[in-house]
Amino acid sequence: MAPDSRGRGRFRQADREALYALILALLNFAWWYLTAYGLGSGPVESYRYILGFPAWFFMSSIVGFLLFSFLAAAMVRFLFKDMPLDSERATGK
Amino acid sequence: MKVDMTLLIPVAFYLALMYALALWSSRGLARSSNFMEEYFIGGRTMGGLVLAMTLVATYTSASSFIGGPGVAYTMGLGWVLLAVTQVPTAWLTLGVLGKRFAIIGRRIGAVNINDFLWARYRSKAVVFCGSLSLVLFFIAAMVAQFIGGARLFESLTGLDYHLGLILFALSVVLYTTVGGFRAVALTDTVQGFVMMIGTVAILWGTIRAGGGVGPIMETLYRTDPALLTPFGPGNFIAKPYILSFWVLVCFAVIGLPHTAVRCMGYRDARSMHQAIFIGTFVMGFLMLGMHLCGVFGRAVLPGLTVGDRIMPELTLHVLPPLWAGVFLAGPLAAIMSTVDSQLILASATLVKDLFVRYGGPGEPLPAPREEKLRRAGFATTALLGLIVFGASLKPPSLIVWINLFAFGGLEAAFLWPLVLGLYWRRANSAGALASMVAGVTAFFLLTVHVKKFLGMHVIVPTLAIALAAFVTVSLATKAPDEATLAPFWED
Structure with missing residues (x-):
């Protein structure tokens, strides 16, 4: 649930957001690991190259960086919610 | 030395801008009615861009610009x-x-990490351990940064090490002292942009000198x-080693006090x-x-051996002097933006501990106390800066080691008390204290005696020990009372 206008439920939403952030970091790790060692563990002679870079490096470090910058933006756009942070406004004092 | 002094033009321009921002911030400080909130957290008014830049600039230091590329x-x-x-x-x-x-930061009126620890654990011992680790590890980290910066200045301009040290060390101390957190955040923002421009310049220069990525x-x-x-x-770069860096420089970074404090200083959710x-x-x-x-530098300018000199040499080789100056401003910015944040937080810690008895957090202070605090804030910031400056005059040889050591030590002390304090109701003061003591002690001992643990950086076993200590001791002792948790x- 999104927090209501008086800010109740803020912590539940905040906790969920923290979890999303953690999951995204774990996904980033998985991408990094699989592309780097999946494509880069063979002998150097068999490497493929993309735009001059070895494919493992291009996928893990360059595409990985751009992809996860985009995913981070998507995460805050679609999963994070606006909410008041001040306690006075929230409790309606 | 055959150094072209046009290199100094961007640097001088850049330093002048830093001073201007500090003066501008200090006007806001003079008008503010709550010195603590304004000086140490900028009145919690950071917008998205400033928050992002100050976070990144605080985190990226000399090692990201000089040490890392050298390796x-x-x-x-x-x-x-x-x-x-x-x-x-x-x-x-x-x-x-x-x-x-x-x-929570707003609710309890916290301006630094110790305020948070105090409100959550209500223990003088926890706060004391926190302050001690923070100030000690920060001083170590700042010394490493100052030395790195002065060496960079020396190798790029050929001017004396001490002159470089004086020039930018005093700049940092001055603008931090005068302008407080707001000046730090604003200068960090400018420094973030300077770093981006510096990076683009040197990357472009190097690729051009090497004839493109493919040939390189x-x-x-x-x-x-x-x-x-x-x-x-x-x-x-064996797997256990590189994987442990996911802990050291990624996940555990959550526990670094100087980046964490920024996470309670922004204006709103947006x-x-x-x-x-x-x-x-x-x-x-x-x-x-x-x-x-x-990496590209290896192809463009092979045969260099001294790690820390690689980036300066490469810069002079691939860029015209004016642009080399822009690049020099980049790492100087990285260093200054790290030191200024550590300086302001170390000062916040000392001032809060020395002058504010932890009575009622968030209560407004009476006017005479406010004036005293103001003077104490300025004096502590300046004094700390001068201590670090003094220690940097005769540089020890192991600066990279000192820097990573400070990094790990801060994570060992603060990661679990912060994260578990936020998310685990059962976390109590005995657990937090045990975790800090066990973490920092383990980190010291492991660093000195073991160096690598099963091929991993020692931060991994350190954090495991600190977590185990936290959970065991918390569960063995009484749960925190409801009034504290509220x-x-x-x-």
């Missing part, structure tokens, strides 16, 4: 792979500490094919959302760009 020169693309483990740090720190941290990779292959693998020459996006991009761009320069869980 990448020797290790090849594998070291860049290691550096990009830092891409998630912005969304992790902001996201995991999150809005919960920002809401061919040269590297002829030099040593291992430079193109994730493992590096002699399998130096600022945080924006900062996650901007911060992630800027962080990844700087890390990827700078470390790639180091501001942390009541919505």
Whole structure:
């Protein structure tokens, strides 16, 4: 649930957001690991190259960086919610 | 020395801008009615861009601009792979500490990490341990940064080490003392942009000098094919080692006090959302760009041996003097923006501990106390800066070691008390204390005696020990009382 206008439920939403952030970091790790060692563990002679870079490096470090910058933006756009942070406004004092 | 002094033009321009920002911030300080909130957290008014930039700039230090690329020169693309483990740090720190941290920070009127620890654990011992670790590890980290900066200045301009040290060390101390957190955040923002421009300039210059990425990779292959693998020459970047960097420079960064404090200083939820996006991009761009320069440099300017001199030499080789000056401003910015944040937080810690008895957090202070605090704040910041400056006059040789050591030590002390304090109701003061003491002690002992643990950096066993100590001791002792927990869980 999104927090209501008086800010109740803020912590539940905040906790969920923290979890999303953690999951995204774990996904980033998985991408990094699989592309780097999946494509880069063979002998150097068999490497493929993309735009001059070895494919493992291009996928893990360059595409990985751009992809996860985009995913981070998507995460805050679609999963994070606006909410008041001040306690006075929230409790309606 | 055959140094072209046009190199100093961008640097001088840049320093002048820093002073101007500090003066501008100090006017806000004079008008403010709550000195503590304004001086130490900028009145919690940071917008998205400033938040993102100050977070990234605080985190990126001399080692990202000088040390890291220097290692990448020797290790090849594998070291860049290691550096990009830092891409998630912005969304992790902001996201995991999150809005919960920002809401609680406002509720209890916290301006630093110790305020948070005090409100959560109500223990003088926890706060004392926190202050002690913070000030000690910060001083170590700041000394390393000052030395790194002065050496960079020395090798780029040929001017004396001490002159470089005086020039920018005094600049940092002055603008931090005068302008407080707001000046720090604003100068960090400018420094973030300077770092981006510096990175683009040197990357472009290096690629051009090497005739494009393809030819550079061919040269590297002829030099040593291992430079193109994730493992590096002699399998130096073995898997356990690189994987432990996911802990050291990614996940555990959540516990660094100087980045964490920024997570309670933003204006509203939207600022945080924006900062996650901007911060992630800027962080990844700087890390990827700078470390790639180091790798490319191996093809463009082979045969260099001294790690810390590689980036300056490369700069002078591929860029015209004016642009070399712009690049010099980049790492200087990285260093200054790290030191200024540590300085202001160390000062906040000392002032709060010395002058404010932890009576009622958040209560407004009577006017005479306010005036005393104001003077104490200025004096402490300046004094700390001068101590660090003094220690940097005769540089010890192991600066990289000192820097990473400070990094790990801070994580050992603060990660679990912060994260568990936020998310685990059962976490209590005995647990937090046990975790800090066990963590820092383990870190010291492991660093000195073991160096690597099963091929991993010692931060991994350290954090495991600190977590075990926290959980066991918390569960063995009494749960914190409801009154203490209320501001942390009541919505």
